[in-house]
Amino acid sequence: MFFKKEKITPCMGYTKIMRDNVRLAALAGAVMFLATIAVLLARQLALVPSRPAPGFRTFGPPDAVVKIEEYSDYACGACRGAAGKLEEMLKIYPGGIRLTLKHYPLVNIHPWSLDAAAYADCAGEQGKFKAYTARLFESQEKWGRTARKPGEFEAFARELSLDWPAMQACAASPQTRQRLKLEMAEGDLKGVSATPTFFINGKRAVGPGQLLEQLRKLDKLLENRNKPAGECPEK
Amino acid sequence: MPGEIISGMETMDSKTNIWKAAGLLARLAVGGVFIYAGTIKLLAPAEEFAYAIETYKVTGPQLSLWAAYVMPWLELYAGLLLVAGIFTRFNAALCGALLLFFEALLAQAWLRGLPVTSCGCFGSGGSNSLPVEFLQNLVFLALAYLAYRFGRLFSADSKAD
Numbered sequence: 524m525f526f527k528k529e530k531i532t533p534c535m536g537y538t539k540i541m542r543d544n545v546r547l548a549a550l551a552g553a554v555m556f557l558a559t560i561a562v563l564l565a566r567q568l569a570l571v572p573s574r575p576a577p578g579f580r581t582f583g584p585p586d587a588v589v590k591i592e593e594y595s596d597y598a599c600g601a602c603r604g605a606a607g608k609l610e611e612m613l614k615i616y617p618g619g620i621r622l623t624l625k626h627y628p629l630v631n632i633h634p635w636s637l638d639a640a641a642y643a644d645c646a647g648e649q650g651k652f653k654a655y656t657a658r659l660f661e662s663q664e665k666w667g668r669t670a671r672k673p674g675e676f677e678a679f680a681r682e683l684s685l686d687w688p689a690m691q692a693c694a695a696s697p698q699t700r701q702r703l704k705l706e707m708a709e710g711d712l713k714g715v716s717a718t719p720t721f722f723i724n725g726k727r728a729v730g731p732g733q734l735l736e737q738l739r740k741l742d743k744l745l746e747n748r749n750k751p752a753g754e755c756p757e758k
Numbered sequence: 759m760p761g762e763i764i765s766g767m768e769t770m771d772s773k774t775n776i777w778k779a780a781g782l783l784a785r786l787a788v789g790g791v792f793i794y795a796g797t798i799k800l801l802a803p804a805e806e807f808a809y810a811i812e813t814y815k816v817t818g819p820q821l822s823l824w825a826a827y828v829m830p831w832l833e834l835y836a837g838l839l840l841v842a843g844i845f846t847r848f849n850a851a852l853c854g855a856l857l858l859f860f861e862a863l864l865a866q867a868w869l870r871g872l873p874v875t876s877c878g879c880f881g882s883g884g885s886n887s888l889p890v891e892f893l894q895n896l897v898f899l900a901l902a903y904l905a906y907r908f909g910r911l912f913s914a915d916s917k918a919d
Contacts, residue, residue: 547844547845547914547915548845550842550844550914551839551844551845554835554838554839554842554844555835555838555839558834558835558838559831562797562800562801562834565801566800566801570801571801571802572801572802701809704805705803705805705806708803708804708805708806709802709803711803712801712802712803
């Protein structure tokens with residue numbers, strides 16, 4: 524009914540039908556194989572549409588020439604270093620860079636990273652994302668690997684006069700958890716396995732070294748962008 | 759008269775050709791939709807699609823996640839094989855069966871009045887209302903039938919004859 528077995532003539536043996544079906548099955552296998560490779564490559568090359576991040580995690584103008592997406596973990600030392608470098612770059616090239624921060628807590632080695640990311644977002648909803656995350660990075664050795672729930676999350680909130688009960692409710696809410704889960708899944712899909720991982724105009728860089736190397740290549744682009752309008756380009 | 763017989767044959771032939779062309783177009787339409795639906799879901803986190811499946815309240819979170827892993831691949835493969843015309847009837851029937859299954863899911867959600875904001879048909883982005891999606895699937899179901907009956911034109915199956 525489904526496969527090739529119609530049009531059987533007395534001269535046509537089952538061998539011919541079998542041969543045709545085997546040939547078609549091989550063709551089907553080849554098509555499926557190529558499609559699988561294409562999808563996996565598209566994922567690896569990060570040709571995956573990005574989920575929008577909340578506004579408080581996005582810095583720089585939307586029409587910036589260099590767009591950076593960073594997958595980061597608040598308990599990771601290299602992420603702390605990269606955060607400082609990016610902060611500087613944003614100051615040097617205010618109109619040239621757009622940075623979008625994505626959470627990618629490495630939950631296997633950093634037991635409190637996921638909570639830290641949730642609290643950071645909730646601080647962001649109260650307008651203090653930068654100040655709160657700066658404190659998280661500064662004290663990451665203290666809270667990063669402790670066995671019991673760290674008191675720093677609450678202490679920082681109180682220091683910054685944030686509404687702690689509201690932050691607790693927000694961090695535990697299914698919406699916040701769902702957003703974090705999807706962001707981590709997006710990172711997995713793009714082949715992120717270490718932090719910090721950056722996508723600079725779509726090109727992958729892992730660690731602050733690769734980030735700076737790639738930004739160096741884009742220096743000219745950024746410098747031109749930074750020049751006031753009307754200024755002649757250097758000869 | 760011989761002339762009448764010839765013109766009658768021509769009419770029959772052109773009718774057959776129209777059905778064949780319709781079959782080919784239906785095969786490309788259904789296959790194309792399945793390729794698009796599968797690819798768009800494969801390039802997004804499975805958890806997103808799983809979340810859409812959960813809203814139908816038929817499967818739990820774990821089964822939804824498994825379905826979200828498997829279904830997009832099935833859609834992509836079935837769509838590609840249908841477009842290429844490899845085991846055309848089998849793949850047209852498979853697409854038809856999947857469409858029937860989606861219809862059942864949509865219908866139960868519609869009848870139960872579930873708040874399904876995204877049907878998950880083409881990823882987890884917004885979608886039409888459940889009745890519109892239901893009607894749209896009916897059209898594709900009819901096209902899948904056409905592809906099943908008359909979808910052999912320019913197919914790998916016909917080359918193997």
